[in-house]
Amino acid sequence: NAGVMQNPRHLVRRRGQEARLRCSPMKGHSHVYWYRQLPEEGLKFMVYLQKENIIDESGMPKERFSAEFPKEGPSILRIQQVVRGDSAAYFCASSPPQKNTEAFFGQGTRLTVV
Amino acid sequence: AQSVTQLGSHVSVSEGALVLLRCNYSSSVPPYLFWYVQYPNQGLQLLLKYTTGATLVKGINGFEAEFKKSETSFHLTKPSAHMSDAAEYFCAVSEGYGGSQGNLIFGKGTKLSVKP
Numbered sequence: 001n002a003g004v005m006q007n008p009r010h011l012v013r014r015r016g017q018e019a020r021l022r023c024s025p026m027k028g029h030s031h032v033y034w035y036r037q038l039p040e041e042g043l044k045f046m047v048y049l050q051k052e053n054i055i056d057e058s059g060m061p062k063e064r065f066s067a068e069f070p071k072e073g074p075s076i077l078r079i080q081q082v083v084r085g086d087s088a089a090y091f092c093a094s095s096p097p098q099k100n101t102e103a104f105f106g107q108g109t110r111l112t113v114v
Numbered sequence: 115a116q117s118v119t120q121l122g123s124h125v126s127v128s129e130g131a132l133v134l135l136r137c138n139y140s141s142s143v144p145p146y147l148f149w150y151v152q153y154p155n156q157g158l159q160l161l162l163k164y165t166t167g168a169t170l171v172k173g174i175n176g177f178e179a180e181f182k183k184s185e186t187s188f189h190l191t192k193p194s195a196h197m198s199d200a201a202e203y204f205c206a207v208s209e210g211y212g213g214s215q216g217n218l219i220f221g222k223g224t225k226l227s228v229k230p
Contacts, residue, residue: 103216
C-alpha cells in the first residue's frame with residue numbers, strides 16, 4: 001500500500017505564474033488535509049477536504065489559493081499569481097473516514113517562487 | 115482556541131544522554147496529542163500519539179511521552195540519544211472532526227542535535 005504521494009517534490013515558479021500541487025491519498029482514505037510550512041515555522045493547517053467537499057478552509061488565504069478533491073483523481077492545491085511569500089513546503093495528509101484514525105503525511109512539495 | 119507551545123527551538127544532547135523535548139498545550143476539550151519527527155527535506159513521521167487511556171505512551175525508536183492533564187503537558191523523552199535521532203520534532207494537538215485526527219495544530223518545532 002503506497003503512502004501519500006505528492007508531486008512534484010520541487011516546483012519553481014516565477015512571480016505571477018500559477019502553481020498546482022497534487023496529492024494522492026493512501027488507498028481507502030477519503031479525507032485530505034493540506035498544510036503549509038514556512039521556513040523556521042511549524043506546519044499551519046490550510047484546508048480539509050473530503051471527496052467533492054470542502055469541510056474546513058479556515059486556514060486558506062482569502063485570495064489566490066484554492067483546493068479541490070474530485071471524485072476521481074488526486075487532490076489539487078492551486079495557487080494563482082504566485083508571490084515570493086508563497087515559497088514554502090506544502091504537505092498533504094490523508095486519513096480514512098473512520099473515527100479516531102491517524103492521518104499520514106506525504107513528503108511535501110517545496111515551492112520556490114523566483 | 116487550541117494552541118501548542120514547544121519550549122526551546124534547539125536542543126543539543128550528547129550521544130547516550132537523556133532526551134527531553136517539552137510541549138505544553140491549551141485546549142478547552144480533551145485533546146488528542148501527537149509527536150512527529152521530520153528529517154531534512156522529508157515529510158512528517160508519527161512518533162506517538164495520545165487519544166484516551168493510559169497517559170504514558172510509547173512510540174517508535176524508543177521514544178515515549180506522558181500526558182499530564184494538570185500541567186497541560188506532553189513532553190517527549192528518550193533515555194539514551196542516538197546520532198540518528200538528530201531531526202526536528204513537532205508536537206501537535208487535534209481539534210478533531212468527530213474523531214478525525216488530520217486537522218492538527220502544530221508547535222513551532224524543536225531541532226534536536228546529538229553530539230558524539
